Amino acid sequence: MRTDGSRNRAAILDAAREMVSEPGELHLSAVAKKAGVGQGTLYRHFASRDDLLAALYTDEIDDLVDAAESLVAAHAPDEALRRWFERLAAYARVKVGIIEVVEASVWADMSSTTHDKLGRALTTLLAAGVESGQVRRDVDPRDVILLSWFLAHVGADEWRDRVPRLLDVLLDGLRTRER
Template sequence: MSGYPDKHSGHMSAYPPRRADAQLNRDRIVQKAREMVREPGELKLNAVAKACGIGQGTLYRHFPTREDLLAEVYRHEVDELVAAAPLLLARHQPVEALAAWFDRVAAYARVKRDVFAAVEAGTWRDLAAHSLGPIGEAVELLLSAGRAAGRIRPDAEARDVIVLISWLSRLDDAELDARGARLLAILVDGLRA
C-alpha cells in the first residue's frame, strides 16, 4: 500500500501526517475521554469537547462517532501496555519486570471494562481480537526473559497468562482495588521457577 507512515502505529496511512496542533488536540481528546469513560453514565462527545476546551467540530474531525473515540481510547491503552514490557525488562530483572507490568495490567483492565461496556458487541469483539496478538507478544517477551534467566517456570505460556489476567476486567472498581494486586501477586508467584 502506498501512502504515509503513521508515526504512532507504524502502519501506512492514506492520509498525510497531522499538523502538530491537530495531533495535540487528538492526544488531549483521547486522554480526556480515557478519564471520563470511568464516570457513571454514557460518555458524551460534547462533554469531552468541552472538557478539552475545543469545539465539537474539532472533536468530530478526529472522531466522527462515540465508538470511534472509545476504540481509540482502548487502542491507546493497549499500545501503552505493550510498549511497557521491553522498557520494564531493560530496567528490572525478569520476574520484577513481569510484576511491574502486571501493575499496568490492572489499569488496562479498568479501561477495557469501561470501554467494552460502552460500545456495541461487534466493536468490542473487533477491539479484543486486535489487542490479543500485541498483548500476547508482550507477555511472551516477559516470560521468555524469565525462562532464559531460570526465574520463570519453563511450562508457562503467554496464552495461559492472558486467560488469567482477563478476569481482572470483569471485576468492579471496589473488587479490583481490594483484590487486584493480591491476585496478580499470586499469579507472579505461580509463574516462578
C-alpha cells in the first residue's frame, strides 16, 4: 500500500475507533468526514461498515497482543499483567460498541481468531508470572479469557468505579498465595 493509502487507512480507523464508542449508529459518511477523507477513499479501503468494524477489531486485538511482549520486557511480571489488563479494559469499551453493530456471523468468525491471539499474549504474560513465582501455575490463558469477559457487561455509567475494582479481584485471584 502506498504511503498516502496507509495514512488514509489509519485516519479512517482512528476516526472509527473514536466514534464507535459514542452513542448512536456509526455512519460511514461521518467516519470519512472525521478522518478527513472522501467517501470514495473510505470505500476503497472498507467496502462496508462491517468491513471497517472488523478491521478496527482486528487492529485492536493485534495491538493488545503485541503489548504482551513489551510489557513483560519492561516491567515486573505482576505489573506487566496489570498494565495488560488495563489495556484490555480500555479495548473492551471499544469492543462493546463493535459487538453491537457487527452481525453475528461476522462476529463468530472474528471471535475464533481473537481467542488464539489473546491466548498467545496471555501465555507470555502468565509464563513470566509463573517463572517469577508471582502467578499461580494452575491458571491457563483460557481461564483468564473467561474471567475477563465481565468487561463486556459493565455499563458505561459504572465503568470508572467498577472496572478497577474487578481488575484488582481478577489479579488477586491470579497471584500465588503463601500457604
